[in-house]
Amino acid sequence: MKQLFKHPWIVAACHLLLVMLLYTISRLFFYWVNIDLYPNVSTQHLLEMLTGGMRFDLTAMLYLNSLYILLALLPLPAHIRNHQAYIRASRWAFWIPNILGFIANCMDMVYVRFTDRRTTCTIFTEFQNDGNLANIIGQSMWQYWYVTIFGCIIIIVLCLFMRKNWQVRSYRPIVYYTKEAICMCITIYFVVIGIRGGFGRYTRPITISNALQYTNTPRETSVILNTPFSILKSIENTTYTHPHYYSNIEVEKHMTPVHENDTINDCRNENVVILILESFSKEYIGYYNTHIDGGHYRGYTPFLDSLLMHCVTYRDSYAAGRKSIDAMPSILSSIPMLIEPYVVTPYSTNNISSIASSLKEMGYYTAFFHGAPNGSMGFQAYARHAGFDDYFGKDNYDGIEAFDGTWAIWDEEFLQYFARRMNTMHEPFFTTVFTASSHHPFKVPQLYEGVFDKGTLPIHQCIGYTDHALQQFFEYAKKQDWYENTLFVLTADHTNETFLPEYKNAKGLFEIPIAFYSPRWNQGKLHTSFPVSQTDILPSILAYLGYKKPYIAFGEDILTMDKEHPYAICYNNPVFQIISDSLLLQFDGTNVTAVYNHQQDPSLSNNIVDKIDTHDMLIYLKAYIQQYIDRLINNKLTLGTDGSTS
Numbered sequence: 001m002k003q004l005f006k007h008p009w010i011v012a013a014c015h016l017l018l019v020m021l022l023y024t025i026s027r028l029f030f031y032w033v034n035i036d037l038y039p040n041v042s043t044q045h046l047l048e049m050l051t052g053g054m055r056f057d058l059t060a061m062l063y064l065n066s067l068y069i070l071l072a073l074l075p076l077p078a079h080i081r082n083h084q085a086y087i088r089a090s091r092w093a094f095w096i097p098n099i100l101g102f103i104a105n106c107m108d109m110v111y112v113r114f115t116d117r118r119t120t121c122t123i124f125t126e127f128q129n130d131g132n133l134a135n136i137i138g139q140s141m142w143q144y145w146y147v148t149i150f151g152c153i154i155i156i157v158l159c160l161f162m163r164k165n166w167q168v169r170s171y172r173p174i175v176y177y178t179k180e181a182i183c184m185c186i187t188i189y190f191v192v193i194g195i196r197g198g199f200g201r202y203t204r205p206i207t208i209s210n211a212l213q214y215t216n217t218p219r220e221t222s223v224i225l226n227t228p229f230s231i232l233k234s235i236e237n238t239t240y241t242h243p244h245y246y247s248n249i250e251v252e253k254h255m256t257p258v259h260e261n262d263t264i265n266d267c268r269n270e271n272v273v274i275l276i277l278e279s280f281s282k283e284y285i286g287y288y289n290t291h292i293d294g295g296h297y298r299g300y301t302p303f304l305d306s307l308l309m310h311c312v313t314y315r316d317s318y319a320a321g322r323k324s325i326d327a328m329p330s331i332l333s334s335i336p337m338l339i340e341p342y343v344v345t346p347y348s349t350n351n352i353s354s355i356a357s358s359l360k361e362m363g364y365y366t367a368f369f370h371g372a373p374n375g376s377m378g379f380q381a382y383a384r385h386a387g388f389d390d391y392f393g394k395d396n397y398d399g400i401e402a403f404d405g406t407w408a409i410w411d412e413e414f415l416q417y418f419a420r421r422m423n424t425m426h427e428p429f430f431t432t433v434f435t436a437s438s439h440h441p442f443k444v445p446q447l448y449e450g451v452f453d454k455g456t457l458p459i460h461q462c463i464g465y466t467d468h469a470l471q472q473f474f475e476y477a478k479k480q481d482w483y484e485n486t487l488f489v490l491t492a493d494h495t496n497e498t499f500l501p502e503y504k505n506a507k508g509l510f511e512i513p514i515a516f517y518s519p520r521w522n523q524g525k526l527h528t529s530f531p532v533s534q535t536d537i538l539p540s541i542l543a544y545l546g547y548k549k550p551y552i553a554f555g556e557d558i559l560t561m562d563k564e565h566p567y568a569i570c571y572n573n574p575v576f577q578i579i580s581d582s583l584l585l586q587f588d589g590t591n592v593t594a595v596y597n598h599q600q601d602p603s604l605s606n607n608i609v610d611k612i613d614t615h616d617m618l619i620y621l622k623a624y625i626q627q628y629i630d631r632l633i634n635n636k637l638t639l640g641t642d643g644s645t646s
Contacts, residue, residue: 054216
């Protein structure tokens with residue numbers, strides 16, 4: 001028996017079983033750390049998720065250990081297999097990929113709270129220009145010390161368990177090589193089956209979307225999946241599969257992103273200022289939540305509440321995705337976030353329309369502002385691609401004492417800087433500022449410690465601080481000559497952590513403010529008849545200003561008219577969501593997986609997919625997906641000067 005367990009393939013099998021056990025333990029710990037994200041999960045359903053997760057763990061484990069398995073099975077002479085150099089190489093082939101895989105798993109135990117999805121390979125692009133990344137990771141390791149300790153324990157177990165050496169016994173060559181070759185072939189066969197997730201005529205290789213079969217909600221896919229699997233599978237799918245739901249003629253009838261130059265508005269030379277508020281979930285804003293707590297809910301934004309009373313805004317307004325890089329193209333170029341953020345796809349250098357490039361044609365000066373180090377998060381690159389004349393970041397700000405030590409210049413100082421810079425711009429101008437102080441790790445300046453309501457989540461006091469900074473910005477702006485001639489647009493990039501039960505679902509995770517404000521308007525209006533999205537901002541601004549040329553946009557004018565197609569569309573990995581004034585439909589690319597009446601069923605607990613006709617919604621959603629992916633792949637996201645697709 002002792003000799004048996006010295007054989008390489010037996011030793012390897014024990015090591016791989018250990019990895020599978022550690023994946024299951026990691027999944028349980030992941031669920032415990034983020035248990036508030038998955039309410040009402042029964043013990044039976046948790047067991048179902050754990051069982052389903054083993055399928056994805058097996059694939060990830062076999063991928064990561066392919067070299068190790070090969071080294072354990074190669075039919076080489078015994079003196080080579082028993083050599084310490086060969087054994088050391090096998091150890092490192094086991095240690096390196098598995099340790100990196102479990103580190104990625106541990107990092108997602110924290111990161112999933114902000115993205116609501118397992119990390120994919122786009123992470124390497126998203127943060128490639130962030131020089132402060134080491135500091136951010138260090139702070140997170142300290143803040144979530146229990147995750148750090150758990151990760152260290154996993155690494156120690158892996159290292160200790162791999163200390164034993166194997167010992168290959170010598171046999172007659174014909175017996176030895178025949179036995180080893182047969183063993184290797186059989187093992188490779190089963191490894192291929194494991195990597196594919198099954199082996200049969202109609203079995204497709206396992207993908208991220210397969211996790212849906214073990215869940216009640218798309219959010220639960222994060223429990224089923226593991227991070228190495230998500231990264232590896234997204235590397236495999238670096239290009240989009242072109243869906244052909246309809247013919248080219250049919251798809252144009254169902255949905256077209258081409259906006260003709262038929263605006264009824266005369267050209268206006270008003271300035272436009274877009275304020276993108278980091279992580280400003282609608283949940284945090286009292287104005288939108290008067291129905292909560294019997295009308296006693298106040299939120300954390302007293303200034304924004306007062307401003308919204310004078311804005312054109314919307315009861316049902318949604319982000320396109322869950323990350324900042326999802327929001328940038330959606331807000332500024334009316335490009336949706338479907339499957340992966342546009343800026344990290346292989347098509348990110350395509351020609352695109354944008355508010356900046358369109359308004360430059362009308363004689364506008366354009367500038368983008370973000371208080372983080374220039375180049376971080378890919379914002380500067382995208383701003384340049386979108387046609388902004390100038391970019392202003394931390395590197396342009398004079399006063400390092402205003403740096404928060406992690407991400408960017410504090411919002412109060414940077415918004416004042418933003419306002420002062422507009423005093424030097426020739427009119428008309430179009431500017432965009434992206435705030436930063438309501439970003440993790442959720443700190444406020446020492447001066448304001450204890451000033452703002454800390455609420456129930458760490459982010460709440462940061463929301464209060466940014467609201468205060470916003471108030472200071474408007475008080476300064478009101479005194480400037482350009483103020484009366486300016487249209488302000490307020491929105492958020494995405495949502496963040498939730499506390500209220502009403503927002504802990506597939507709808508609430510995307511609910512953000514979208515509001516338009518002009519000092520010239522007499523009164524505001526809260527629209528309740530149709531849902532809107534970040535992609536509606538571009539066509540609304542261009543229509544309002546009287547832009548006359550045709551252009552591409554995946555939204556509609558919501559400022560001067562009602563929506564022709566009253567839907568909002570977002571991507572809730574791994575399903576597409578289309579939301580009407582009363583229904584939310586989820587589509588996995590092939591089948592409708594769920595339908596909810598979000599007005600009557602705000603918790604989205606009653607799936608009525610077989611009880612209601614959603615034919616029109618599904619037709620529009622399919623056409624929308626097809627149009628976007630077709631134009632993305634074929635570089636047709638903008639129009640030529642003659643109105644032709646370019």
